[in-house]
Every structure is written in structure tokens, then in C-alpha cells.
Amino acid sequence: MNTDNERIEKFLKGIVPPEYESDEHRRQLRGQILRGIESGRGGKRLGARWKTAALALGLLCAGAAATELTIQTHHYYFEGRGTDGAYHFQSDRSEPHDVTYIGADGKPHHMNVGGGGSSISAGRELDAAGIERARKDLEEEDVLRQQQARELVGVFEIVVNGKPVDRTFEYKYVLSDGRTETCGEGENNLSQAQLEQQYAEIDQLRAEGKGDIRKAIDMEYQGQTIFRTLLCYYVLSNGRVVSIGEQDTNLPAPSVMLTTNQLSEFWRLVRLKEGEFAGTAQAQVGGRNFNFKRYQYKLSDGTTVTQSEGDPEGGKSELGADDLKELGGLLSKGQPVGGYDEEVNGTVFHFTSTKLVLSDGTEVLWSHGTPQSDAGAPATAQPISRKGGIIVGGGLTTNREGK
């Protein structure tokens, strides 16, 4: 080794690198890993149920995408255009966020939440360049979201047939080329600790039977219901209303099952709304009658899978994509019913409310809040479909009218 390199070697050997230890991180990580191993060894049935729950949560928990520790660049790809005209994008955010909370039984529970998908309702047809730009915008917005470089410009509060549904937050993003985009998102700025606390409270409420099943989604294959996801609403102690997708544990174990590839293709078809209406049906869910609308999906290997979406008898309490579309057209004709002020994330928002009745008789109280300095903005802001009536992970939908 030459003299110069000997000098630098000597310098390096003299360096004492700073040290850092985190006992809390070690403890948490150890617990998560060992619980993961335990649940993996818990038998096929438990494993399958855990995976199903994670899948359902990933798909349905709009408000549960957690704040990430570091900024990560996620790749988005164009999945296709739905039969309703929306452009669908998926991200490579395949690893869901881990949440560990103490359940009502006093034991730690492990759960994965979040996912990665977005649908864009463009005001006009997008050509290949437009789709590529939309894709890149989504990637940029993803980074800005992680950096919290966005502005909360509005909050939507909706009450359907007297029952509140979870809020939708309207965020404004300023892109690097100066364009601005507004996205409707669920509550996705909760810290890990807040999420864990929320899940612990939900578990307690569930144990006390305080969940309200507002929607049931069945997946049928070869005449058997293989999955039933229940959209349950809970009112937390702070007054907030949150929804969560849960597996119906009362459902008997099916004797048939789709493969992972078939499931993946099925969900893609559902997102793109490529099902054919196959009539209605009634079934009992949680001791109540539910009216189901059935849609059939044909997979590329010829397999037919039916998905049924059911609302409780006596009026729905959750809006679907079609309802939101109808609502958009009705807003200017709605009956103003006053306003109120409410603090959201430390800022006072002024809400103006409009009462509307959908064609199926559903009564909707539609309130749109803007930061108090902007008070006076009309309540006729167009509805931003957070779930868009389709099941999208992460619950992000971007409205890009006329761009």
C-alpha cells in the first residue's frame, strides 16, 4: 500500500463513529417479528383468515394509510380505464403499514393497513401523453404527501339517512411545474401511535358490539360465499366516525377457493367495473336483512365470480359511486340548511350544509367546510369520491376536471 493510502487508513482508524441506540425500536421490532412468526405457525386456517383480513383492510380502509417514517418514491402504473370512464392507477406500495395494538382481550394484535391505488376521474378523454402525465403527477403527489407539502383546503362531512359517514379531506398539491391538483383523501395523516390507539379503541367497541354494519360485500364462487367483508362504522370517544372493513367471522369455511392470481385478476376487474349486473338478492347479515345487488365477473380462464354489494333494509347509510355521481348533479338544486364551525386539525373550518334527496329516496346532508378565512365558499363544491364506489386501496381519488 502506498504512503498516501496509509495516511488515509490511519485517519479512518482514528475515527470514532457516533453511536445511537434505540431500545424502544429494538423492543417493538422484536415483538412484531416474533408475533409474525407465531401467527405464521398458527395453522392454515388462521393464516388464511389473517391474510384475508389484511387484504380486505388494505382494500377498504380508506382512512388508514399511515404516515411513513421516511420518504419513499413509489412507482405508479396505469391499470386501465374503467367502464365508468375513470382512469385507474396502482402503485408498487405493496408492503402495507404494520400496526400493533392492544385489543379488547388485553393481547397485542398485529395488523397491516394501507395499500396503493388511485382512480382519476378526468373531465375529458386522456390520450397516451395525458395518461403518462397523470401517472407522473400521482408519483409526485405521493412524495409531497409524505413530506406533508400539501394544503388542506376543504373537508366534506356527509350524513346519509341520518347516519354520518367518515370525512373526506380535500388537499391541494402544487406540482413542480406550477400546476395545482386537488385530491380527496381519507384521514391519512395519523401517526403510528394514533393509529394504534385508534385500532385498540375500535377493538374495544367491536367487543362491546358497538359496530354498525353499513354495507356487506360478498364474493361468491361455485355457489359458495368465499369472502364476506362488512363495512363497519364506529364512533370513537373523540366523536370521530371511522369505517373499517372486517371479515364476517360467522361465515362457514368454504370448501373451494380462488388462487392468488385469480383473486388478483378479480379485484382488477372490480376496480375497472367490468362486472355484469346479475339481479338482486336478500340475505341476513348480523341479524338484519340486507338487499344485495349482484355483479358477475368473468376471469380470463373462464372462471365466473360473483360480487354482491348489500345495503341494510330500510335505507342505505353509505354512498356508492353512482350515488356520488347523482349527488354531483343535484348539489345546485339542494336545499341550504345553514352552517356551523368546527375545528379540523387545529384550524377552524366553516361548513355550509345542503339537504338533498336521491332518486331512490336516500336523504343526504352534504356539508362542505373551508378554512374560516375562506368562509362563504358555496356548499355546492363537487363531491370528491374517495372510494369512488369501487374498492381502491389507500382510498385516494383525484379529480382533474378539464385538465
Place this chain on the structure above:
Amino acid sequence: MANDTCIMSLDALTERAEEDKALVSAAQTDTAAAGRLFDKYYAEIFRYIYHSTLNYAVTEDLTSNVFFCAFRRLRFFRWRSIPFRAWLYRIATNELRMHHRRQKRMIAANAGLVDAEYPEGAPSGEMTAAALDDCRLLHRALLKMGQKYRTVIVLRYFEGKTLTEICDITNKREGTIKCRLHRALAQLKETLAQAGLTLR
């Protein structure tokens, strides 16, 4: 560097490898053994990642990724060419490589260089202001180097790994590692000189 092999005797290496073999084998079926395996390597991997990033949050994040990945694949681990320790380091090195790649994209986007979180005071009362400055300077110089050069420097001088261990971790021959070390030192010397540090 000639006395490289003297750092750890062959006997000690063999003993350590045998101990690991038994622990890994037990951890594949026993959760308590998996806990012991985690305890044995957590601090070492955490330290390696911290020395490579000097960022608390990133270190915690990447360490989690390493152990999640390792324990998810533990049942597939077969004791063939490399020891378990080197396998863990390999995963960690890969995580670091991906992290630095993401960092590059972020810098290109608009976030700017994420600066290292150097401790405010002197850790353990041992680090003087001058030593801290040297560390900061060195870390910035390392960030300017290619990943393969940075890896060998950190493993060799911060983690005190032998050439054989670095070969196992990087899956490269000894000659390649020696060459990389030589080039890395030359690059580092030049970068430090540009930053105004004169080596005596």
C-alpha cells in the same frame, strides 16, 4: 492489511459459525430461539446501518426491513456458502443500496440532500467537537462515493470486518475487495483533500 487474518483466529470463527448454525436451525422451528437470534444480531446490524446513514429514522426503518426480510425467509435459509451473519449483512447492504438509490431520486426531485442527524452533544462524553467535524466531513465524502466503495470502507474501518468477512458479505473475491479498498481509499483521500482536510 497483511495481518488481516490475525484479527480473528480460525478456531474462533469456526466456533462462532457452529453456534450460529445451531441457533438458526432452532429458530426455524422455535419462536424463543428466533428471539435469541434477533437479540444476537440486532445491535450489530443496527450499528452498521447507522454508521452508513447517520440518520436515526432511516436506521430504524432499514433495520426493520432487514429483520422482517430475514425472518420471513428464515425457513428458506440453508447453510451453504455463507454464514448467517454475512447473509444478514448482505440483506442490510442491499437495503442501504436501495435507500441510497431512493435518496438520489429524491435529490433529483426536489427534497435536497437529507442531512445526517449528528448527535447534538458528544455521545458517551467521548466525542470532541473536532472529532465530530471529522466524522461529518468523512460521512459527506463517503456519500459522494459509489455504493460499492462506500460499503467496503464502512465494513472495513467502522465495523472492523476482516477481508474474508467482507468477501462473504459482498459475494466478491478477495482480490476484488482489495482492489475496491485501494480505489476507495484513493477516492476518499482526494475528496477529503478537496474539502480542505490535510492528512499528515
